[in-house]
Amino acid sequence: MKLIIKVMLIAGLAYLSGLYLPWWGMVVVAAGVSLAIPTSSFGAFVSGFIGVGLLWMVISWKIDIESHSILTAKVAALFNVDDPIYLVIGSGFIGAIAGGLGSLSGNSFRQIFIKKKKASFYS
Amino acid sequence: MKVFKFVFFTIITIVLVVVLNSKNGDIPPLGKFLNPMSGFWANSEYTAIKAPEQLTLEGLEEPVKIYWDKDLIPHIFAENDHDLYFAEGYTIAFHRLWQMEFQLYKTAGRLSEILGPLTLSLDQQQRRKGLAYSANWMLDEVKKDKAIYEMLQAYSDGVNAYIATLDYKDLPIEYKLLDYEPEPFSPYKICLLLKEMSDQLSSGEADLENTNMARLLGKDTFNFLFPDRDPGIDPIITAGTKFDFEPLKVANPNDSLPLAKIKQVINKPDPKNGSNSFAVAGSKTASGNVLLANEPDLGLNLPSIWYAAHLHSPSVNVMGAVFPGSPGITIGFTDSIAFGFTNAKRDVADWFYIQFRNDDRDEYLYEGKWLKTQKVIEEIIVRGEDTKYDTVIYTHFGPVTYDRNFKGNGEQVNFAFRWTAHDTSNDFRLFYHFNRGKNYNDYLEGLKYYSGPPQNIVYGDVHGNIAMWVQGKFPVKYPEQGKFLMDGRYSKYDWGPFIPQQQNIHELNPARNFVSSANQHPADATYPYYVYDYNYEHYRNRRINDRLKIMQGIKPEDMMKLQNDNYNFLAYENLTFMLDSLDTGKMVASTREVYQLLRKWDYFNDPERVAPIYFEEWWDQFYELLWDEFDTMTVAVYKPHNYHTSVLMKNNPALAFADVLGTSRKETIKDVLSMTFASALDSVESWKSNHSVDLTWANFKNTTIQHLMRLEPFSVSNVQIGGNHGIVNAASRRHGPSWRMVVELDKAGVKAWGVYPGSQTGNPGNPTYADMVTPWATGKYLSLQFTSQQADLAADATLVQTLNPSKK
Numbered sequence: 001m002k003l004i005i006k007v008m009l010i011a012g013l014a015y016l017s018g019l020y021l022p023w024w025g026m027v028v029v030a031a032g033v034s035l036a037i038p039t040s041s042f043g044a045f046v047s048g049f050i051g052v053g054l055l056w057m058v059i060s061w062k063i064d065i066e067s068h069s070i071l072t073a074k075v076a077a078l079f080n081v082d083d084p085i086y087l088v089i090g091s092g093f094i095g096a097i098a099g100g101l102g103s104l105s106g107n108s109f110r111q112i113f114i115k116k117k118k119a120s121f122y123s
Numbered sequence: 124m125k126v127f128k129f130v131f132f133t134i135i136t137i138v139l140v141v142v143l144n145s146k147n148g149d150i151p152p153l154g155k156f157l158n159p160m161s162g163f164w165a166n167s168e169y170t171a172i173k174a175p176e177q178l179t180l181e182g183l184e185e186p187v188k189i190y191w192d193k194d195l196i197p198h199i200f201a202e203n204d205h206d207l208y209f210a211e212g213y214t215i216a217f218h219r220l221w222q223m224e225f226q227l228y229k230t231a232g233r234l235s236e237i238l239g240p241l242t243l244s245l246d247q248q249q250r251r252k253g254l255a256y257s258a259n260w261m262l263d264e265v266k267k268d269k270a271i272y273e274m275l276q277a278y279s280d281g282v283n284a285y286i287a288t289l290d291y292k293d294l295p296i297e298y299k300l301l302d303y304e305p306e307p308f309s310p311y312k313i314c315l316l317l318k319e320m321s322d323q324l325s326s327g328e329a330d331l332e333n334t335n336m337a338r339l340l341g342k343d344t345f346n347f348l349f350p351d352r353d354p355g356i357d358p359i360i361t362a363g364t365k366f367d368f369e370p371l372k373v374a375n376p377n378d379s380l381p382l383a384k385i386k387q388v389i390n391k392p393d394p395k396n397g398s399n400s401f402a403v404a405g406s407k408t409a410s411g412n413v414l415l416a417n418e419p420d421l422g423l424n425l426p427s428i429w430y431a432a433h434l435h436s437p438s439v440n441v442m443g444a445v446f447p448g449s450p451g452i453t454i455g456f457t458d459s460i461a462f463g464f465t466n467a468k469r470d471v472a473d474w475f476y477i478q479f480r481n482d483d484r485d486e487y488l489y490e491g492k493w494l495k496t497q498k499v500i501e502e503i504i505v506r507g508e509d510t511k512y513d514t515v516i517y518t519h520f521g522p523v524t525y526d527r528n529f530k531g532n533g534e535q536v537n538f539a540f541r542w543t544a545h546d547t548s549n550d551f552r553l554f555y556h557f558n559r560g561k562n563y564n565d566y567l568e569g570l571k572y573y574s575g576p577p578q579n580i581v582y583g584d585v586h587g588n589i590a591m592w593v594q595g596k597f598p599v600k601y602p603e604q605g606k607f608l609m610d611g612r613y614s615k616y617d618w619g620p621f622i623p624q625q626q627n628i629h630e631l632n633p634a635r636n637f638v639s640s641a642n643q644h645p646a647d648a649t650y651p652y653y654v655y656d657y658n659y660e661h662y663r664n665r666r667i668n669d670r671l672k673i674m675q676g677i678k679p680e681d682m683m684k685l686q687n688d689n690y691n692f693l694a695y696e697n698l699t700f701m702l703d704s705l706d707t708g709k710m711v712a713s714t715r716e717v718y719q720l721l722r723k724w725d726y727f728n729d730p731e732r733v734a735p736i737y738f739e740e741w742w743d744q745f746y747e748l749l750w751d752e753f754d755t756m757t758v759a760v761y762k763p764h765n766y767h768t769s770v771l772m773k774n775n776p777a778l779a780f781a782d783v784l785g786t787s788r789k790e791t792i793k794d795v796l797s798m799t800f801a802s803a804l805d806s807v808e809s810w811k812s813n814h815s816v817d818l819t820w821a822n823f824k825n826t827t828i829q830h831l832m833r834l835e836p837f838s839v840s841n842v843q844i845g846g847n848h849g850i851v852n853a854a855s856r857r858h859g860p861s862w863r864m865v866v867e868l869d870k871a872g873v874k875a876w877g878v879y880p881g882s883q884t885g886n887p888g889n890p891t892y893a894d895m896v897t898p899w900a901t902g903k904y905l906s907l908q909f910t911s912q913q914a915d916l917a918a919d920a921t922l923v924q925t926l927n928p929s930k931k
Contacts, residue, residue: 015160018158018159018160018161019160022155022161022291023143023144023154023155023158023160023161023162024140024143024144024154027136027140031136041128056157056158056159059159059160059164060157060159060164063159063164063167064167066167066169067167067168067169067888068890070167070168070887070888070889070890070892071163071164071166071167071168071296071886071887071888072164072167073836074836074837074887074888075163075296075836077835077836078300078834078836087157090157091157091158091159091162091164094143094153094154094157095157095158095159097139098136098139098140098143098154101132101135101136101139102136104132104136105129105132105133105135105136108125108128108129108131108132108133109129109133111125111128111129112125112126112129
């Protein structure tokens with residue numbers, strides 16, 4: 001449950017940051033959320049990965065559909081792929097990795113200040 | 124351990140962000156570029172135009188209304204001229220900002236700042252032509268003319284007002300791909316754009332190539348292959364026109380040629396560029412109104428070199444097409460006059476041999492004295508590398524383009540460039556007057572200020588007048604002056620006075636009731652000044668004049684039909700001769716089929732036809748094989764033009780050049796024709812096996828409108844259009860009619876039609892991107908909505924925009 005909240009929080013805040021900040025604003029956002037809401041390192045990475053990745057994928061997919069791929073098909077050709085869906089996936093993946101790592105970094109910062117922590121398989 | 128983990132993850136994250144934030148070779152910064160909220164995704168547009176209806180802009184004096192019509196042509200209504208040009212700059216930047224800037228990086232020799240070392244040699248060449256340098260002189264001149272300078276400043280302020288509204292997400296996609304940002308626009312940049320036009324239109328000369336060939340072949344053979352005039356030419360103004368003025372005289376030194384040779388020359392504009400313009404008097408038209416047509420044939424690019432607009436203020440009411448980055452309207456019409464341009468080819472760029480005193484190059488020899496040079500250190504910023512420096516030396520002629528650091532055979536050759544485009548001028552005045560034109564006197568007033576690039580300027584008005592002036596600043600030359608390299612050590616070769624403007628070639632309401640120009644010789648040989656260009660047109664002009672002579676009761680549709688005419692005059696004049704020289708006895712069936720196809724052909728290069736493929740391929744191969752001697756020359760040369768080639772082909776069966784170098788026997792013209800007929804057929808066969816599309820002229824020619832970054836997905840290839848260079852519809856593979864316009868000069872209301880191969884928007888993500896390419900290819904025109912009735916414009920508008928001044 002906490003993970004789902006975290007994913008949604010990261011996605012929502014990453015969206016807001018995307019409106020006003022450079023693209024890497026979402027990395028800071030993901031780090032901030034993980035700083036505030038404790039999870040395992042794995043949980044932190046996954047929440048950033050899914051939160052930002054899904055956000056980027058959904059928005060780009062929506063743009064691709066609504067614009068009838070007018071631009072996305074051309075840019076896909078520039079990247080030597082034959083379907084804009086690969087751009088949607090690619091954008092989602094780049095957002096996911098950066099979001100995941102940001103979240104992980106935030107989480108690891110928080111962990112420095114935790115004296116005792118339940119052992120976890122992934123820590 | 125925990126600290127270590129934190130540091131480790133944080134470093135990885137930062138490294139990733141930095142990598143995704145930077146450009147790597149051709150790959151844009153992926154994080155920035157793929158971010159769906161501000162990356163390229165944000166350049167997708169769902170509707171033809173998306174802009175706020177109300178906008179507040181600092182710098183405006185009064186509110187401005189912009190009616191965007193169904194073709195997205197803005198009709199700009201302002202209360203004063205300042206606001207008009209401000210809004211024009213804003214509007215064009217809205218659609219074309221990236222192109223406006225990028226083209227000037229090329230002119231100024233600054234492309235390497237954006238593109239890296241790839242364009243370094245091109246940049247160096249541009250600096251050595253002195254374009255950016257002379258734009259500064261022009262700006263100084265323009266600053267003295269208050270009205271003009273204010274126009275340039277208001278336009279620039281408008282562009283900058285648009286730039287100020289942009290965030291990263293709003294930048295045109297090209298900025299995101301190349302990862303850079305717009306810089307402020309300025310009157311200097313507008314001057315630079317005029318220099319760009321000179322570079323494209325008046326820098327075409329062949330002085331050094333002529334010098335090489337005169338030395339290699341001997342002057343007699345050179346004259347035989349490259350005569351100044353052939354018989355049968357059809358000049359711009361009616362042959363036989365009397366020139367009743369006293370011409371200025373210059374002394375002819377009657378000397379031999381200088382001895383220098385040069386291997387490589389700087390890039391020149393494509394000699395196949397060309398344009399058509401014609402106007403017919405009311406006595407030849409159905410309505411009794413003057414009709415005027417113009418189409419400048421230039422490189423076919425996206426975003427297009429033209430932008431269509433309508434400008435309206437208390438002192439201006441003008442519509443037409445304009446170069447993005449230049450204020451006013453370049454080719455268009457007011458409620459009383461219409462004006463258009465074709466390039467007036469004339470050698471206004473000459474080369475002088477320079478002798479420096481020593482390696483310091485501080486002084487050069489002129490009339491026995493050592494004159495001081497001026498050194499300009501050009502700083503070329505190269506993305507991702509150290510800044511490069513190049514010293515360009517200026518003499519009283521102009522920049523020493525060729526020297527030990529640039530194409531100067533690596534050693535002693537120093538050539539300086541004397542070009543009218545380096546002189547100061549205030550050419551903007553021409554457009555300023557034309558855009559406010561009411562009658563022939565306004566046209567004449569505008570002409571006075573125009574120095575270059577030289578143009579054949581067509582004119583028509585609602586009062587029934589038609590005119591053509593060959594306008595530019597032309598040096599008075601003795602015969603062959605500047606046709607070859609000249610010796611810069613002596614003043615006798617230097618340019619003298621310029622031809623008085625009133626003595627420039629022109630005609631007003633000629634007896635034949637039409638005026639026309641298509642880059643041919645400007646006048647017959649009785650014009651009392653020496654006129655030379657290495658590359659005059661011989662085909663489009665004759666086709667247009669032949670048609671106009673017989674056409675009567677002309678309607679605007681007839682003007683359009685003539686602009687789109689695909690008649691191949693070269694084929695009409697030569698194909699029968701070429702076919703007659705083939706030996707039909709030995710032909711196999713497939714060859715005979717092609718032979719019969721050509722025999723039956725009516726000489727139209729229509730897009731769906733097959734015959735023009737065989738003819739064009741055959742002619743090109745014949746031309747190449749005939750002049751194969753030129754390919755073996757190790758210095759810079761060029762080949763005789765098509766018309767003279769055809770004259771030689773028909774009159775000199777045993778021409779020495781017909782001998783093919785790679786064979787042991789001695790060929791004649793007939794042999795070359797039959798060899799190349801066979802090889803042309805082979806080429807077409809191999810084309811067929813390499814292509815899945817039908818064998819048609821349009822597919823074979825493959826006219827392509829190429830994006831300025833040469834990105835294939837942003838370009839439109841295989842446009843289904845006929846014609847070719849040398850044909851009125853001059854659409855060749857990469858060049859063609861860049862703006863077709865027809866105007867009916869009706870007193871009751873001027874009507875006009877226009878089209879260009881592109882779109883108002885420059886955004887490849889807009890649904891209307893390149894949407895005029897198909898109408899253009901098929902000879903259709905947009906009806907231009909030229910009215911002062913704002914209610915009518917509002918009724919049909921896609922969007923009505925109000926630009927409001929910010930409150931003081």
